[in-house]
Amino acid sequence: MRFESACTTVLVGKKASIDGSTMAARNDDTFLTLTPQKFVVYPGFKNKPSTITSGQNGFTAKRPETGYGYQATPNVDVEHEGVFDENGFNEANVGMSATESVYANERVLAADPLVENGVAEDSIVAMVLPFINSAREGVTRLGEVIAEHGSPEGNGVIFSDKNDVWYMEIVTGHHWVAQRIPDDSYAVTGNRIAIQQVDFRDAANFMWSDGIQEFVVANHLNPGLSDWNFRRIFGTYTEFDQHYNTPRQWYGHKLLSPSLEFEPEDLDLPFILPAETKLTLEDVEQVLGSHYNGTDFDPLGHGSEYDKQRYRPISLARTQNSHVLQVLNGVPESASTILWLCFGIPSFAPFVPFFGNSSANDISYTDTPMELDIKGNSAYWMYRTLSMLVESHHSQFIQMDLDYLKDARQFQHKFVSEVTNAATKLDQTHMNEFLTRQNKVMTDEMAKRTNKLISKLIMHGLELSKLTFKMDANL
Numbered sequence: 001m002r003f004e005s006a007c008t009t010v011l012v013g014k015k016a017s018i019d020g021s022t023m024a025a026r027n028d029d030t031f032l033t034l035t036p037q038k039f040v041v042y043p044g045f046k047n048k049p050s051t052i053t054s055g056q057n058g059f060t061a062k063r064p065e066t067g068y069g070y071q072a073t074p075n076v077d078v079e080h081e082g083v084f085d086e087n088g089f090n091e092a093n094v095g096m097s098a099t100e101s102v103y104a105n106e107r108v109l110a111a112d113p114l115v116e117n118g119v120a121e122d123s124i125v126a127m128v129l130p131f132i133n134s135a136r137e138g139v140t141r142l143g144e145v146i147a148e149h150g151s152p153e154g155n156g157v158i159f160s161d162k163n164d165v166w167y168m169e170i171v172t173g174h175h176w177v178a179q180r181i182p183d184d185s186y187a188v189t190g191n192r193i194a195i196q197q198v199d200f201r202d203a204a205n206f207m208w209s210d211g212i213q214e215f216v217v218a219n220h221l222n223p224g225l226s227d228w229n230f231r232r233i234f235g236t237y238t239e240f241d242q243h244y245n246t247p248r249q250w251y252g253h254k255l256l257s258p259s260l261e262f263e264p265e266d267l268d269l270p271f272i273l274p275a276e277t278k279l280t281l282e283d284v285e286q287v288l289g290s291h292y293n294g295t296d297f298d299p300l301g302h303g304s305e306y307d308k309q310r311y312r313p314i315s316l317a318r319t320q321n322s323h324v325l326q327v328l329n330g331v332p333e334s335a336s337t338i339l340w341l342c343f344g345i346p347s348f349a350p351f352v353p354f355f356g357n358s359s360a361n362d363i364s365y366t367d368t369p370m371e372l373d374i375k376g377n378s379a380y381w382m383y384r385t386l387s388m389l390v391e392s393h394h395s396q397f398i399q400m401d402l403d404y405l406k407d408a409r410q411f412q413h414k415f416v417s418e419v420t421n422a423a424t425k426l427d428q429t430h431m432n433e434f435l436t437r438q439n440k441v442m443t444d445e446m447a448k449r450t451n452k453l454i455s456k457l458i459m460h461g462l463e464l465s466k467l468t469f470k471m472d473a474n475l
Contacts, residue, residue: 006030007100008190008248008314009156010287011165015183016275020329024160025284026097027314027346028073028086028321035320036076036380037086039341039365041358044069044091044130052126056082057152058117061145067130068092071339071356073321076368085125087323089337089356092133093161095325098124100156102193104171104234111219112172115150124157135159135166139178139207142168147210150174156194162327162336168207169195171234175215178207179272186279187272188252188287190314192245193235194271198228237267247297247311252287264297264311281324281340281351282409288322289315289346300394315347317387322346328420334431335423338416344383348390348401350408352379352446353416358436362443379443382450389457393464397457404453408446415442 006029014022046066053060055078071088075081087097099121119127127145132138138159150173157168168178171193179195181187182205187194198206200213216222222233247264249271254262257273291313296303299313315322324340337356342349343365354361364379372381390401419438426434 006191006312006316006318008252008288009097009100009158009167009188009194010252010284011158011160011167011181011187012275012279012284013165013181013183013185014163014329016186016279018278018280022160022162022165022327023279023281023284023324024095024097024158024165025288025324026087026100026158026322027288027316027319028323029316029318030320031318033317034384035081036368036370037073037320037343038076038368038380039071039073039343039354039361041071041360042069042130043359052123054082054120054123055079056122057120059119059123059149059152060117061119061123061127061149063127064131069359070125070129071354072125073323073341076370082122083126084122085129086321087325087339088125088129089325089339090129090132091357093327093333093337093356094129094132094134094138095158095160095327095337095339095356096125096129096132096138097158097323097325098128098155100158100189101191102154102156102169102171103191103236104154104193105236107219108172108175108221108234111221112174112215114152114154115173116152118150118152118173119145120152121155124155132159135161135164136180136207139166139168142170143176143178143207143209146170146174146176151176154193156189158325160325160327162329162333166207167194169193169230175209175212175234177209177212177230180205181272182274185272185274186256188249188256189271190245190248190252192241192249193231194249195230196232196271198230200228231268231271241267243310244312247292248314251290251292251295251314255287255290256283281326284324285340285346285351287314288324288342289348291315291347300391315345317345317391319345322351324351331420332423332426332431334428335420335435342383343380345387345391348387348405349383350405350412350446350450353412353442354439355419355435357432358439359432360436362440364443364447377447379447382447382454386450386454386457389454389461393457393461396460396464400453400456400460404449408449411445411449412442415445 072085340351
């Protein structure tokens with residue numbers, strides 16, 4: 001099975017964002033440096049029986065016969081790597097991102113072991129996203145699937161709509177808790193169980209598996225004297241966490257809550273914090289593309305070799321797909337969902353906006369080859385190439401890359417504004433076709449800008465060769 005072990009999540013409530021949107025974001029990191037992905041749109045279906053069968057762990061289950069169309073970013077090599085649809089919006093404007101791998105401690109797993117052929121990350125999106133009308137319904141639907149089939153792994157799953165962002169953590173074979181992110185707050189986590197205090201009297205903001213309280217009592221699992229801290233009961237507190245997981249959460253809070261001071265190895269860092277300022281899309285992208293910039297822990301910085309290798313950064317060469325699921329408010333609902341998708345390393349490559357209610361994606365996203373073809377037209381390989389070039393001569397190339405990213409963001413903001421304004425004048429029956437065309441316009445423009453920069457970097461890189469020798473120009 002594909003080894004998902006290194007994702008990072010950022011969630012933003014609608015009153016914490018600068019424009020009143022909800023944002024749900026994650027880096028999808030894989031074990032291998034290259035696990036090619038594509039970006040597709042699955043059509044909706046009606047009165048059509050279907051069964052999901054995993055080629056990874058043997059999970060099989062029937063799905064409802066009617067479902068919405070939805071976006072997804074599956075693997076190219078499905079036969080060997082599995083499907084892993086990962087993230088997207090459905091036609092009901094509900095977003096889903098799955099999963100953030102999390103790990104429970106041995107005490108709780110002994111009491112409720114993982115189910116080997118349960119619903120895993122490779123099947124979760126297909127089992128849930130086509131059948132939900134809200135973020136909360138997503139938690140309910142997945143909870144029902146877990147109750148019936150069990151889970152073979154620990155997973156954090158994100159659901160979002162125009163009002164709500166929910167984070168659900170499945171931690172044992174059958175038990176889970178979900179928390180709604182407060183409207184005025186944001187959350188950051190990376191591969192550790194994140195949810196802390198659970199208020200079982202507050203069903204509006206918490207959901208949980210049937211019998212979880214009784215399960216904890218019966219098996220003597222709560223180390224707290226008087227509280228019910230989900231992370232403390234179900235999570236791990238190890239040296240591995242302090243170097244692989246908690247530093248990412250620390251750096252996310254450092255960027256988004258600069259007035260607060262935490263330590264990178266603090267095992268009790270908060271999951272959710274009230275926003276100090278209105279958060280922007282760029283703030284979220286900055287977290288996803290970060291590698292401890294400006295600290296001694298930056299692998300591309302000037303710290304000691306020990307410090308540069310001390311903590312696992314957020315952005316990696318293994319980041320195959322970084323995304324922000326944004327739901328705008330104050331625009332036509334049919335044009336309100338935008339998947340900002342980065343197929344390169346998010347430190348160096350852009351997040352490209354795709355409106356959710358479109359019927360198809362450009363061939364450069366849907367037909368990703370397994371290997372780089374210089375003459376090809378693959379978005380995945382184009383952005384991976386850009387990322388490699390910038391990192392290879394980082395000090396010489398980074399400013400050109402930053403200028404390109406800034407110009408791209410300016411263009412994208414203007415483009416999104418123009419499209420959503422135009423959508424207010426359109427008949428809803430033509431919206432899908434209109435948004436599909438606009439996604440193509442964005443794809444073409446970003447390809448033009450990116451290939452221009454790649455050419456510039458290659459030409460400049462040729463001038464940086466160490467195989468040179470100064471001599472009289474007349475000789």
